[in-house]
Every structure is written in structure tokens, then in C-alpha cells.
Amino acid sequence: MGLTNQSTGTGALKEMFEVKLESPEDIVVALAGNPNTGKSTVFNSLTGLNQHTGNWPGKTVTNAQGRYTYKDKKHVIVDLPGTYSLLASSVEEQVARDFICFGNPNATVVVTDATCLERNLNLVLQIMEITDKVVVCVNLMDEAKRKKIHVNLKKLEELLGVPVVGTTARSGKGLDKLKNVVKKVALGEIKTNPKKIDYNPILDKAINKVKPHIHHTIGSKINSKWAALRLIDGDNPLLESMNNYLNFNLSNDELLNEKLDMARKELKEEDVNLEDLRDYIVSNIVETAEDISKRVVTFENESYDLRARKIDKILTSKSLGIPIMIGLLGIVFWITIQGANYPSTMLANGLFWIESKLTVFFNWLGTPKWIHDIIVLGMYRTLAWVVSVMLPPMAIFFPLFTLLEDLGYLPRVAFNLDHYFKKACAHGKQALTMCMGFGCNAAGVIACRIIDSPRERLIATITNNFVPCNGRFPTLIALATIFIAGAAGAFSSIVATLSILATIILGVMITLFISKLLSKTVLKGLPSSFTLELPPYRKPQVGRVIVRSIFDRTLFVLGRAVVVAAPAGLVIWIMANVTVGDASLLTHCAEFLDPFSRLLGLDGYIMMAFILGLPANEIVIPILIMSYMSKGSMLELDSLNEMKQLFIDNGWTWLTAVCTMLFSLNHWPCGTTLWTIRKETGSFKWTLVSFLVPTITGIVLCFIVAQGAKLLGLV
Structure with missing residues (x-):
């Protein structure tokens, strides 16, 4: 038609x-x-x-x-x-x-x-x-x-x-x-005559009981033979779709229901139970496909996929699969981190050059200073930080990740981790969504669409924040380099890399633990099965991969981040510049949170940096520096040594750094991710759960580490 x-x-x-x-x-x-x-x-x-x-x-x-x-x-x-x-x-x-x-x-x-x-x-x-x-x-x-x-x-x-x-x-x-x-x-210029599946006589007899009535009721709008078979099979989702399409309820058709009952009764008399009917249908389809394939496909070399199978024996082996996976992901992270430094600096220089020109423009207009500060030092500067820090890593990570996907490696990652996710009563495909979260948790949440089961999709969505996104890597790298690897001398870069890798592995372990906890409590249910196909290895199309990853992933996620970051800049500026008595709102809030934060190995300013960094994790460190220096806008120091000295002057120890890294790994999702969770789940309830679960986890972990270190006399 x-x-x-x-x-x-x-x-x-x-x-x-x-x-x-x-x-x-x-x-x-x-x-x-x-x-x-x-x-x-x-x-x-x-x-x-x-x-x-x-x-x-x-x-x-x-x-x-x-x-x-x-x-x-x-x-x-x-x-x-x-x-x-x-x-x-x-x-x-x-x-x-x-x-x-x-x-x-x-x-x-x-x-x-x-x-x-x-x-x-x-x-x-x-x-x-x-x-x-x-x-x-x-x-x-x-x-x-x-x-x-x-x-x-x-x-x-x-x-x-x-x-x-x-x-x-x-x-x-x-x-x-x-x-x-x-x-x-x-346009009907080529007439087709599709081959129809020859079902066994038992099924054909049942179909013919129902087919004429369906054809009489709905005409040629739907293939009546196919619809009859699906309705006999009890395909309720199809019946619902048919009702929506036809604008009347077939369930109320008494004659149709009578004929369906007769067809099922006759099948049962022939020892075909309704539970087994789909197996009969599938077997007929498979036999037809096998027959056609044998007549049109010939193999010159029966061991054509021998090389791929040899590679798979290594990449999916119990002993080497996981280490190779960690190594490859480590290389991707290292390239992302190292490669993003230069373009990020260039982009920041360009955006802050624009900031200086905006200042000149506002001065030329004679705009009041407070308006200039809100728009330029508050909203624009926050926006510039988010764009300059987020865009380069995403522009590197997503193409690299997509190259692994195009090569055919990501299904092997899912295969390697499937056993562990099944142990956690979660879905094997969650491994893929978790990997996507390393680039951006919002993108990881979107990737949860590939999971069929609503229950397991929710588990993957709620736990995606436990793997660090590119926005949290700058914080983790800076603190690991300053406080953990600082005394390692020539091996400092190796120690810092191992620290980050340990953080990532901890994030994966927490993901598995919380997934199992959720599946045993608020999201009870049996794990579903799924078909995991290992596709052939293919030579990636680099140009097409770059275009697709930039437009479909990088710019999509960045667009959401920008929408959230600009209003956040206004809030940050107000907190830092509106004073009550002799102190800013930021200082008052930090002093209020300080006793609780000390229990977690942090301080009030660190906690406020995370709270004000809700729009984007990238701005946590700049907010913290601004707070310690009592400035009215976000700042960045020229070197890690200056940052280290500033933090030590404000009472930091190695324990403060470790607890800050732990809290960075385990706290509420950023504003972009929360927005994405709300869009994907369509529920404020599950968005709130996604906010609370990692936050409570982070509070508990930091409390245990901080108080444990003090009891053992390590600080």
C-alpha cells in the first residue's frame, strides 16, 4: 500500500x-x-x-x-x-x-x-x-x-x-x-513475489481457522496469515499495537477470540502446547533459511575465520582477556589525557582572550561593574572552563572508543565482563555502557538503551556514575601527581598512572557491588539472557568514525553541558561575591559544612567545590582554588607546585587528597548526566535514586578511610 x-x-x-x-x-x-x-x-x-x-x-x-x-x-x-x-x-x-x-x-x-x-x-x-x-x-x-x-x-x-x-x-x-x-x-516498477514459509500442516490448519476472519475484519492493512499466527501465539504487544493502529479493540471481537481458542485447542490436541508454539515457528523459519543458504553460499576455504578465532582465544581468554582489556583502556586514557593537554590549553587561551575582549566591550558600553562580573566573570568564565576542559578529551576519547567499536573489540569487552555482571545479577551489556561512561557519564546513560530489560537498564543507569568521566580525570590526575606520586622521583609518572588505574578498577568493583545490591533490594529480579555476537574484525574507517563520534557523541554531550554550565556560573558568582557580615555566602556555607566534611577527611571548602561543581566536574578544582584564595571568580594556578603549596597551606595531607579522590569517584552525577537520566527514565524518582546512591557510597567510603587512618595513627 x-x-x-x-x-x-x-x-x-x-x-x-x-x-x-x-x-x-x-x-x-x-x-x-x-x-x-x-x-x-x-x-x-x-x-x-x-x-x-x-x-x-x-x-x-x-x-x-x-x-x-x-x-x-x-x-x-x-x-x-x-x-x-x-x-x-x-x-x-x-x-x-x-x-x-x-x-x-x-x-x-x-x-x-x-x-x-x-x-x-x-x-x-x-x-x-x-x-x-x-x-x-x-x-x-x-x-x-x-x-x-x-x-x-x-x-x-x-x-x-x-x-x-x-x-x-x-x-x-x-x-x-x-x-x-x-x-x-x-513505485511498483519491480513486482515481487516473496517466498512464504511453509509451516507444517498442524500449524497451517490452525492458521486457516483464524486467517479468514482477520482478513474480513482488517482487509489488506496487515498480512492476515502472519497476524493470525502471531495472535495464536499470544503476542500481546502485537495485539496492543494492532489496536492502536486500527483504532478499535480486537480483544473485544468475540468471534475472533472464539476462533483463536479453537485453533489453540486443536494445536493442543496435536500435542503442540502454546508454550512450545514459538519453537515450532522458529524451527520452520530456521530450516527454510538453512535450505536457501546451502543452495546459494559456497566456501572455498572452510577455515576462513581461523585467524579471527586464534585472536579471540587470546582476547577473550580467562587469563589474558581482562589484563589486555585493562591495558588497551589504559592506552586510550593515556592518549586522551596527554593528547588533550595542548588543545585544551589553546582553546582556553582563545576563550579567555575573548573574555578580555568582552571586558573591553562592556567597559566601552559603560555597563555597571556588577553586570560585567555576573555575565563575564560568572557565566562566561564558567562556560569557557567547561568547554575548554570537556571538548578536547571528548574529541579524542570518543573517536578512539568508536575505533575500538568499529574494529569489533567492544563486544569482546562485554564477553570478558559478562560473567562478572551476571554474578552481580546485572546485564552483560552493562560492560559497554560502563566503558562509554569513561568518556562521559551522560553518554554512558544514553548507551544504556542497548539493554532490553527495564530493570537491568535502570541498574546500569544508576551505577554508570561510578566510573570516572573525562571531567573527573583532571582532578584525579592532579591530586595523584601532587600527593601520591610526588615522592616517587623519576618514577612519579608511573606511580601516578598506577594510582589512576587503581581508581578505575575500584570504580568497576563498586559498580559490580552496587549493581548486586540494587538487584537484591529495590530492583529485584532474575538477570535476563541475551545474544552476544562476536562480530568479525574489520579495518576501521577512520574518517567516518571521527565524523560520527564528533557529531553524534561529542557535540551532543557538550551541548547539554553548555546549557547547564551558563546558569551555574551565575550561582557560583553570587555565592562568591554576595557577603553577609564580613564573609561571602560561599564562606558561610563552607563553615557550616566543615564539621561534617572533616569526618570524611575533607573540609567545608572542598565540599562546597563539589556542590557548586554540580553542572560539570571540570570546575571543581577552579572553584576550590577560588575559595582558598578568597577571590570572586574561578582561577587556575600556573603550575601543580603552586597548587600543592596552596592546598598544604590550607591544611591538606595525603589523606585529604585520597579522600578527595574517593569523593570525586563516588558522588552525585553532574548536571548534564542528571538531566540525561531524567530524559532517559522519564522519572524524577529514579533520577533522585541515581543522585543518592553514589553520594551515600562516597560518604560511607570516605568516612571509613578517614577515620580508619586516624585510628591507625597514619596521620
Whole structure:
């Protein structure tokens, strides 16, 4: 069915799926496929930078849409979540299925991997049950050629009854042909005859009990045979989606319910229980996929993946997997920290040069000094600190992290840590979200969308703050260098690096402990299972990775940080400059918090620096320096030696530094992360829990360390 202005056409697309059409004549293309088939590469290659991302209405699943024009026809391409099946056992599968069923795309492109076509055909066959406007894109043809795997595309097209196009999306090969075929299928210039799955006679008999009534009720809006099978199976999420789409409740159709009961009864008489029905369905699909694959795929070299398996034996081994992972992440952190110093300094110099020019401008306008100080020394300076400190590390870390992802290493990280997260009653994919948190906790929270289970997604969200983000690394590095590695002489850099690594490992251990604690208390439940696929190793596309990580991750997170930082600058300036009696509000608050802070090995000014640093962890040290020097705006000293002397003059010891590092690792998330948690969970309750859990953990740890050191006479 083509797009119309009726409920099943353009209107349905806009209302149910928020597909943005410029004209009713636009061709809507759904892009489906298994994970790790290069689907995102196909999407990016087709649309370039003409794309945007958001969430599906009512879901925490990413909705990516893009545009391209081919032969004067505008195409809107919707990148569906990667999924192995449409049997809707996860939110992603439900979203993909619902869009194909009820979004009425003009064409659906199913991206498959030429190196493992048999597994991918399961999804192809399921989609062809729903719609006949299907184009199969056999991607990664270059990988198949390298591994000496031959796919007979013409034979595959004959067997499937739909167009098949071979592509190498990374290099753009075959994409023009894909565009041409998609256009012809969408406009009806190519007639398709999709292969239907031959279910065993028992299932067919049950389907035929229900199919005629469904066809009579809803016509051709949905494939009646497929809908009958899903309803017999008791797919309640599908029934709910059908009700929303059709604007009436099928559950109230007494005749339909009667026929469903009859079909299930007959299945039971044939020893097919409802609990086993899905196994029957899946086995029919798998057998069909196996048969087709055997007829179109030939292997010139049966041991084509021997090298990859040898590498995996090392990278995922029990003895070497974790140390290699820590080493690689350590290298990424070291490159990020070292590499960010110079651009951060240059950016800071540029932004503070602008500050001086703003001062000149305000003086020329004759603006009152307090207005200048609020806008320039308060709001702008805070903004400049956040941008100059956050942007360079993120611009380095995210591309490096994305390169590991593009290479195929991150699923190996999840594999290595899966056992430990299962022990903590959490989800194995939490390992990936935790790694993303090292760059930015807000990005780590967004990455929690990949976890299907709402309970385990919440656990990952609440505990993501226990790994230090790039905003906390400057504080950790400075204190480790000054107070822990200061006496190590020539080995100071090594000692500082080991201190940071120990902090990271502690953060991971706390993540596992709190995850288990949450799963045994407020978030009880059994850990869910998931399919963890180890994709083939691929040569990363450096240029594309850099563009994607900068635009999709770095600038996205920085934008949220900027929105939070500017108002925070105003609050910081007011606290430092508004006086009551002989002292500023900041000093009064610090004196009030000092007795409690001393119990944690800190002081009142340190605690206030963390409180005022809520918008961004990067500004904690500048606020602390400003407080100790009794200045009205944030400052930075010229060297670590000056900072060390300032801190010692204000009563710091090695214990103060250790407790400050511990509190930096374990305290409330920054404003950007809290905002992101609120957006992702849609709940103030879970945002508050995400605030309290790390804060209470930090208070308890610091109290134990501080009081323990004093009892043992170490200070």
C-alpha cells in the first residue's frame, strides 16, 4: 500500500512514528537488519550528514532518520533498531516490527552480512511474511571475497522472490544499484513475489481457522496469515499495537477470540502446547533459511575465520582477556589525557582572550561593574572552563572508543565482563555502557538503551556514575601527581598512572557491588539472557568514525553541558561575591559544612567545590582554588607546585587528597548526566535514586578511610 493521507498512510507515519515528510510524494524506506551487518554504514553512506536522531515515541530506543535524493525522487530512510528477530522479545524488536507492519514504508531494505548469510536470512524471511516490498542488501561483499565465501546473488534472488543487491557500503560499492532497485520497488516498477514459509500442516490448519476472519475484519492493512499466527501465539504487544493502529479493540471481537481458542485447542490436541508454539515457528523459519543458504553460499576455504578465532582465544581468554582489556583502556586514557593537554590549553587561551575582549566591550558600553562580573566573570568564565576542559578529551576519547567499536573489540569487552555482571545479577551489556561512561557519564546513560530489560537498564543507569568521566580525570590526575606520586622521583609518572588505574578498577568493583545490591533490594529480579555476537574484525574507517563520534557523541554531550554550565556560573558568582557580615555566602556555607566534611577527611571548602561543581566536574578544582584564595571568580594556578603549596597551606595531607579522590569517584552525577537520566527514565524518582546512591557510597567510603587512618595513627 502506498502512502496516502489516511490513517494508514502519511498520517499514521506522522502520528505513530514521527517520520518527518516534506511531501506526501516522499518515498519512505525502512532499513532493517541484524546487528553487525553494516546497517549503520549503509544508512550513513546513503544519507551522509543529512540525518537526525531522536527517540521513538514513548520508547527509549534511538530513532535515526535521514534523507537522500535519487533521480529527482526524495527518499526518507528510517534506520530501524538492529535485531535478530521480529518475535518481539525486546523493545527494539517491537519497534522494528511495528514500523514495518504499521508504518507502511514504501520499501523495506534488509541488510545482511555476506559472511554469515544463513543466520541473517531468518530476519529476511520474517519480514517477507509481513510485506512484499522487500529489497535484500547483501553487504560486506569485500569481507566475503577476502574469506573466499561466494554468494550467488542471482540464485538468492530467485529463491527469495525479491530483488537482491550486493554491496560494500564502506567503499560505496553497489549503493547506486541499491538506490535504483529501492526506487523501482517502492513505485511498483519491480513486482515481487516473496517466498512464504511453509509451516507444517498442524500449524497451517490452525492458521486457516483464524486467517479468514482477520482478513474480513482488517482487509489488506496487515498480512492476515502472519497476524493470525502471531495472535495464536499470544503476542500481546502485537495485539496492543494492532489496536492502536486500527483504532478499535480486537480483544473485544468475540468471534475472533472464539476462533483463536479453537485453533489453540486443536494445536493442543496435536500435542503442540502454546508454550512450545514459538519453537515450532522458529524451527520452520530456521530450516527454510538453512535450505536457501546451502543452495546459494559456497566456501572455498572452510577455515576462513581461523585467524579471527586464534585472536579471540587470546582476547577473550580467562587469563589474558581482562589484563589486555585493562591495558588497551589504559592506552586510550593515556592518549586522551596527554593528547588533550595542548588543545585544551589553546582553546582556553582563545576563550579567555575573548573574555578580555568582552571586558573591553562592556567597559566601552559603560555597563555597571556588577553586570560585567555576573555575565563575564560568572557565566562566561564558567562556560569557557567547561568547554575548554570537556571538548578536547571528548574529541579524542570518543573517536578512539568508536575505533575500538568499529574494529569489533567492544563486544569482546562485554564477553570478558559478562560473567562478572551476571554474578552481580546485572546485564552483560552493562560492560559497554560502563566503558562509554569513561568518556562521559551522560553518554554512558544514553548507551544504556542497548539493554532490553527495564530493570537491568535502570541498574546500569544508576551505577554508570561510578566510573570516572573525562571531567573527573583532571582532578584525579592532579591530586595523584601532587600527593601520591610526588615522592616517587623519576618514577612519579608511573606511580601516578598506577594510582589512576587503581581508581578505575575500584570504580568497576563498586559498580559490580552496587549493581548486586540494587538487584537484591529495590530492583529485584532474575538477570535476563541475551545474544552476544562476536562480530568479525574489520579495518576501521577512520574518517567516518571521527565524523560520527564528533557529531553524534561529542557535540551532543557538550551541548547539554553548555546549557547547564551558563546558569551555574551565575550561582557560583553570587555565592562568591554576595557577603553577609564580613564573609561571602560561599564562606558561610563552607563553615557550616566543615564539621561534617572533616569526618570524611575533607573540609567545608572542598565540599562546597563539589556542590557548586554540580553542572560539570571540570570546575571543581577552579572553584576550590577560588575559595582558598578568597577571590570572586574561578582561577587556575600556573603550575601543580603552586597548587600543592596552596592546598598544604590550607591544611591538606595525603589523606585529604585520597579522600578527595574517593569523593570525586563516588558522588552525585553532574548536571548534564542528571538531566540525561531524567530524559532517559522519564522519572524524577529514579533520577533522585541515581543522585543518592553514589553520594551515600562516597560518604560511607570516605568516612571509613578517614577515620580508619586516624585510628591507625597514619596521620
